[in-house]
Amino acid sequence: xxxxxxxxxxxxxxxxxxxxxxxxxxxxxxxxxxxxxxxxxxxxxxxxxxxxxxxxxxxxxxxxxxxxxxxxxxxxxxxxxxxxxxxxxxxxxxxxxxxxxxxxxxxxxxxxxx
Numbered sequence: 548x549x550x551x552x553x554x555x556x557x558x559x560x561x562x563x564x565x566x567x568x569x570x571x572x573x574x575x576x577x578x579x580x581x582x583x584x585x586x587x588x589x590x591x592x593x594x595x596x597x598x599x600x601x602x603x604x605x606x607x608x609x610x611x612x613x614x615x616x617x618x619x620x621x622x623x624x625x626x627x628x629x630x631x632x633x634x635x636x637x638x639x640x641x642x643x644x645x646x647x648x649x650x651x652x653x654x655x656x657x658x659x660x661x
Contacts, residue, residue, distance in 0.1 A: 549650040556655030567627040569642030577646040585638035632659045
């Protein structure tokens with residue numbers, strides 16, 4: 548079992564920045580990759596960014612150049628630095644861990660005002 552706890556969401560004006568954190572606990576040795584997904588009202592959940600166990604990263608086209616995913620192995624934490632935020636980035640952001648199965652956090656709300 549892997550437990551994920553997100554933090555760092557909130558309300559920010561367009562053009563601002565936020566940093567999301569996701570702390571993993573439990574069977575972290577089994578994690579192959581971790582990522583951030585988001586779900587806006589009335590839309591499907593979509594991948595935002597992912598980081599593999601070797602450090603490789605991948606981003607959705609809509610956030611490339613603005614968001615950065617990183618990890619701190621010592622703290623078992625993954626971060627999502629979000630810069631130049633836009634109103635269309637408003638969503639609930641979910642942390643994901645790919646292990647023997649997919650694990651999800653409860654989500655953290657990011658609201659970007661225009």
